[in-house]
Amino acid sequence: MSLKKSILLIIIILLIDQASKIYIKTHFRLQDSVEVFSWFKIFFIENEGMAWGTRISDFVSFVSERTAKIALTIFRIIAIFGIGYWLYDATKKQGSKILTIAIALIFSGAMGNIIDSVFYGVLFSDSYMQVATFLPEGGGYDTLLHGKVVDMLYFPLYKGYLPEWLPIWGGQFFTFFEPVFNIADMAISTGFIMLIVFNRKAFPKAEATE
Template sequence: MAKKNTFSDNRAGIMPWLGIAAIIILLDQITKITITRLFSYGESYPVTSFFNLVLVHNKGAAFSFLADQGGWQRYFFTAIGIAAAIFIIYLLKKHAGQRLFCWALALILGGAIGNVIDRAMYGYVIDFLDVYVGTWHWPAFNVADSAICVGAALFIYDELRRVGK
């Protein structure tokens, strides 16, 4: 985890990081609204030889984990997303001066809230990005999922860089 900053290191404050998270949420929701207006459920549009746009609903977590359960997972994953968002905001306040660490957290925060909005409104997450090789398809994902993955990669890079010093 990132090292502790003193109060004077947090000059920029938390607002820029919350702004980045808000941009991710906005992009995520705009793309999801657009895809649901342009596509019917299950409809697919080939973009390249390895990428489609497709409208699918994920009632579970990553890779549709627990998607076939009776509906309790909607509330469970929503609660986890809210708890994660609260913890990330705490970390952003505590480490606001650490740029790479906070970039990672802001991306993860925006992605988590983007997916929580879907779960709260619809009971599932809207996914529409379909990457594949031949007949093997990666599970469909969205902008929020992408932000979470990039944030996680930045977090790992930041930790490896910090440990290497």
């Protein structure tokens, strides 16, 4: 797969990701939800941290949340350059199509969430008890690098109480699948899954050498 096709795939995913986020941000209030199916809802939340809402400050208590947020955003920006070089190198060396697609998916997903983290704080007003405004007159809800990632895809495939005989969690209310995510997260997850499931096809030269 050529670099041009990889870039085209990245652009398409970024457009879909950002269009969905901007629509949600400008049409939903925080915590608003719309049931599409019994097992799928559009549920608007904002994520200030890493995957599953984890924050650096959860592990390093002496670091303030705002400092941790900047550190996380800067780390993501540095990482995206590494992923970009990986994609360039893979296409230059004519790596397998699966490898190139997987890297492109990871790159586009990471870039999509970086855009939120870097710019959304200054581009939008907050969504608490109101629908956000794009480029509000009074300024955004926060400063550059302090934006929150917009999540909206929620798949509660199962909700119910676990059997009493189950160790530790028996009798507790359980939801599968609990996390709320976005198109960018889907792209990143799909890319990593491709690398794991199709590892031999993604890295054929490495397998041959071994």
